Amino acid sequence: QSALTQPASVSGSPGQSITISCTGTSSDVGIYNLVSWYQQQPGQAPKSMIYEVIKRPSGVSNRFSGSKSGNTASLTISGLRAEDEAHYYCSSYGGSRGWVFGGGTKVTVL
Amino acid sequence: QVQLVQSGAEVKKPGASVKVSCKASGYTFTDYAVHWVRQAPGQGLEWMGWINTGKGDTKYSQKFQGRVTFTRDTSANTAYMDVTSLRSEDTAIYYCALNLPGDSFWGQGTLVTVSS
Numbered sequence: 001q002s003a004l005t006q007p008a009s010v011s012g013s014p015g016q017s018i019t020i021s022c023t024g025t026s027s028d029v030g031i032y033n034l035v036s037w038y039q040q041q042p043g044q045a046p047k048s049m050i051y052e053v054i055k056r057p058s059g060v061s062n063r064f065s066g067s068k069s070g071n072t073a074s075l076t077i078s079g080l081r082a083e084d085e086a087h088y089y090c091s092s093y094g095g096s097r098g099w100v101f102g103g104g105t106k107v108t109v110l
Numbered sequence: 111q112v113q114l115v116q117s118g119a120e121v122k123k124p125g126a127s128v129k130v131s132c133k134a135s136g137y138t139f140t141d142y143a144v145h146w147v148r149q150a151p152g153q154g155l156e157w158m159g160w161i162n163t164g165k166g167d168t169k170y171s172q173k174f175q176g177r178v179t180f181t182r183d184t185s186a187n188t189a190y191m192d193v194t195s196l197r198s199e200d201t202a203i204y205y206c207a208l209n210l211p212g213d214s215f216w217g218q219g220t221l222v223t224v225s226s
Contacts, residue, residue: 046216
């Protein structure tokens, strides 16, 4: 059982926008602006897409955006492309627990 | 450029120990903590803990407390993870990772297989 809750799968057609949610508690997502999102392609290490809730690392497309409301963070992918098909994981700082991850969401481009 | 290069795959018997290394380059090793994350086959990411590479102090996820030890060699810019009393459920890819201002970096992963 992961500390953060994500939907197992989300799908969309090319060009559409999709949103992946990441629900935590008032001890992690709700209190710290230290939510990150990672993309993982098959057989590869995770890649940072969003850090500190809303910030994008250099080189990450602006089609990826992050937000947070209360205990739930979200990753939105706009203008969905075939290459966005991957697993996405959220993580948050959890204070005394250290860092916690979500269970991951498989994004399928229809 | 920042790189984390991990040691190669390991096959161990139940009850044995394994030590995985993570050699860092491209930044000041002692300025940033190294995290360890594992991923069981077909499963999600699991944070194991971190080591403050400057002071050497560590923090472990409660799940791994007592069976995992993080160390570092500042002269070699290398972090290490030791796992003892291996069991089949420890079969996984183990990653080292680093959070720098503006990005995070991950090693390529080390597959540890525990099998009799």
